[in-house]
Amino acid sequence: MKISGWMLLMGGVAASGGAWGAQAIDFMFPAPVDGKLTMEMTRIIKEFNQSQQQVEVRGIFTGGYDTTKVKAESAAKAGSPPALVIMSANFTVDLALKDEILPMDELFKFSADKQSATDFLQKNFWPAVQQNAQVLGRTYAIPFHNSTxxxxxxxxxxxxxxxxxxxxxxxxxxxxxxxxxxxxxxxxxxxxxxxxxxxxxxxxxxxxxxxxxxxxxxxxxxxxxxxxxxxxxxxxxxxxxxxxxxxxxxxxxxxxxxxxxxxxxxxxxxxxxxxxxxxxxxxxxxxxxxxxxxxxxxxxxxxxGGASLVSFKGISEAQKAAAYQFLTYLTSPDVNGQWSRFTGYFAPRMAAYDTPAMKDYLAKDPRAAVALKQLQYAHPWYATxxxxxxxxxxxxxxxxxxxxxxxxxxxxxxxxxxxxxxxxxxxxxxxxxxxx
Missing domain, CATH: 3.40.190.10 (Periplasmic binding protein-like II)
Structure with missing residues (x-):
């Protein structure tokens, strides 16, 4: 059996990880709309941690979007950069200009098919959400939840x-x-x-x-x-x-x-x-x-509007690999669709709407489709x-x-x-x- 570079890397650092020998990573997330979102994200993190033994995600609730940016930057400056952050989508430009976050290819180099982050973004996400994920043609973020x-x-x-x-x-x-x-x-x-x-x-x-x-x-x-x-x-x-x-x-x-x-x-x-x-x-x-x-x-x-996943500079190679695994879990059609149905944000992952659960949801509550109808008229979030x-x-x-x-x-x-x-x-x- 062929062993991937990611498996070798994760196996080599298992001793430095958290529970079950897993590589631990910090994941910061805001809940700017309603407190129930914190409980739902905690559930998603728990399910991910229980689904495998390579990665242990430590969820850190950080308040609103603005405070999340401040707390993530402070943690990075203190020497404990978060591996993943649900960050307001219009902060990506400023964070990239200040050289505080990683280009997403630093995580996607651990993909089995060596797919670039830009290729993943352009093939799988609504065109309206892509510009806020890129800075000067380079992908620095992956959309997680979006709104209008x-x-x-x-x-x-x-x-x-x-x-x-x-x-x-x-x-x-x-x-x-x-x-x-x-x-x-x-x-x-x-x-x-x-x-x-x-x-x-x-x-x-x-x-x-x-x-x-x-x-x-x-x-x-x-x-x-x-x-x-x-x-x-x-x-x-x-x-x-x-x-x-x-x-x-x-x-x-x-x-x-x-x-x-x-x-x-x-x-x-x-x-x-x-x-x-x-x-x-x-x-x-x-x-x-x-x-x-x-x-x-x-x-x-x-x-x-909404938020994307970003990764701060200063994390180890093992943490990058772990962050990639959790990122692809969060943006998978099933999980992205679950989050959309719970919150009301529209799922930026297009394939989420091909799942039976999402089709049933939209049939029962057409109100959730209004944001999708507006995408043809959508402009990028201001980012300076x-x-x-x-x-x-x-x-x-x-x-x-x-x-x-x-x-x-x-x-x-x-x-x-x-x-x-x-x-x-x-x-x-x-x-x-x-x-x-």
Missing amino acids: PILYYNRDLFQQAGISQPPRTWSELAEDAKKLTNKDKGQWGIMIPSTNDDYGGWMLSALTHANGGNWSNDNYPGEVYYDTPSARGALQFWQNLVYRDGVMPAGVLNTKQISAAFFSGKLGMALLSTGALGFMRDNSRDFTMEVAMMPVQQRQAVII YETVAVRQAMENQLASVVTDKSRLVADAARDAQRQADEIMKPYVAQTALKQP
Whole structure:
């Protein structure tokens, strides 16, 4: 029998591993939508560990996406880099530019058929999720779960208000929200999360694209388009919902506030992630919840969200081999499909939808197919040098326009652009051609 190089490597380091002589690896994962996701991921890790004896995965829950990045970077700097991390998909560029993560071929060299990571990515994953996994043509991540923003709505409230179908345009959304708002009952027409933990930026970027513009340069991580007509228009639409139309409460809204209002029957519509579908479905018990595609202004458009698997530099060859084994388990059609059905994220692995379990799931709950329908209109998630700080430059200004009626959108967009440009200045200077 031919013994693979991976088996020889794993056998040679067994003594240095954890339980059962297995190679131990640290796996960091966030649960940004609902606490039940932590329990489900713990179950998946346990099943993997019990399914074989070569690798022992130590799961480390790390909170939200932003804190996961901080904790993973801190662990790497302290000399204990995680072998795998479920990382926000738009952090891949920044991590690769800083030389903190491995090119995925460092893991895929342990594949039995020597398949490259890029080949694996391009053959097995939806085209819409691939760009966020690559940096300057090289694959640094493998998608694990993905999302798009979608419209959640209370069909019972729609019927009471005489609304026959979900809004298809921004103007229809505003008009429907007016019909759904009843301040005497404490009932609001629409809520959109505006926090600076990426939800506000993600939603605003989707609205900017729907308004015919771009949020950033998809091919150059040193350029954003905050002070443009399309971005200003999206920002103005958001502020108008609060102060002109009076259909959304003033101030920064987080997802807990929005879901609580929705579940209590005091909210007609919400723009949230399809990754929240499982949570929203489980808790909308007293009325019929439906979902629809994002409303259009100039064009149909959404932004890809979610997370990918990355591996930090500094791990051993044995840990790379172990990380490869667990990565391929997590992204297998069966496991990727299980996670999708539990959470509401759509599975980035296309073959997950060919499994009998997924076909049965979609037949029973067509709401889960809305995110897939939107993929034809999807754009990559914005990813820049210092993504978090650049994103928050606009998110902080978003907070100002929904908190202060007198805050001019033009001033907010200008200030966001200036701050973002200042943050990206080192990268722009680094990549600029020197004059002869």
